[in-house]
Amino acid sequence: MTVEPTPRQLSAMQIDALREVGNIGAGNAAIALSQMVDKKVDLSVPKASLVPLVGVPGLVGGPETTVAGVYLSIAGDCSGSILLLLEKESASSLATLMVPGEARAVPELDVVKRSALQETGSILSGAYLMALGQLTGLLFKPSVPGFAMDMAGAIIDHVLVDLASTEDYVLVVETDFMVSGVKILGHLILFPDLGMLATILERLGVPFE
Template sequence: MFFDINDLNNMHIDVLKEIGNIGAGNAATALAKMLGRKVDMEVPKVRIVEFKDVSDILGGAEMIVVGILLKVYGNIKGNILFILQIDAAHILVNMLLGKPLESKDDFNEIEISALKEIGNILTGSYISALSGLTGLDIKPSVPNLAIDMAGAIISVPAIEFGKIGDNVLYIETEFKEGSNRVIGDFFLIPDIESYEIMLRALGVLG
């Protein structure tokens, strides 16, 4: 039977939320270790959204954001997109490099490299949660980083949407360090077959 992501019910969503909770917890722990600071997190918001709405979620197609895009291979296939607003990216990089938090100069090569590492660690945290809960072998590619308009960044995985679904798993996570708040938007964009494989591995499909 062909699986339609629009048929996901509340039980499926609850299981996907668990992936979000564990992934965000892993990410907060990894971020704290990387920054050498205590990092807390709010309970992540997890939902299935239509791909066409992603730009609006990020503040509009012309909003300049930092995007980290990677592919996943192994038992499931698809894309992962992790988005940080520019201000949030500056805060994280400034913390990591010991710069004044209010510094908002254009990112230099060292800061771009730091952003890639932050993105790598955060996306790896979600992949680890997904792999741990499903028992599936999930291999990430080397991440690509872009600082561009949201519409341009999401057009990369959008090209593949002729042959896969129109919906993505969206996890919004708010990290807190003292009075600083950083929101990261995580989008899991597996192909339709991979959604079914994931849900079967989690025991919610027969």
């Protein structure tokens, strides 16, 4: 028997706490990104929300939409995984900032650009995890990044398999980066294993009731 998931709502306090983590994490990430591209990076206040797994492809335009995904699994005090999804245009602009050259549609990005995106994803996810670790006192160890550019549904499939028997809700932190006038929209998605979210919220002082 599988245990039916109980849909959970985050309280306003919990959302604030997670957004604050997102803020600090995104701040770290923006500094890292700024150093990499040698340009000024502005970022918006991230939005944090709990989204059912099946709703994740909808965030980036549906399961058949082409997206770039960077995937890292997390070990340490809590396990889970983290996925950065970039819409096609954002992935393309980001890749071009990193590796100047002709901007091209995502499926045709060359190896160097793919690699640059993979590395960026790793740095952004790492910066977020570091903030989360500092604020909670928990240790999160990210794995090496995996990279794919394909249908959003297919990329999320991969993550789902890892989580199949655990949580049915994921934490999504939406961030907007502005890099010298170019807007880059990214979704950083934390897929917590069973109990991870509760542990994090407890450490942040805003436990589930």
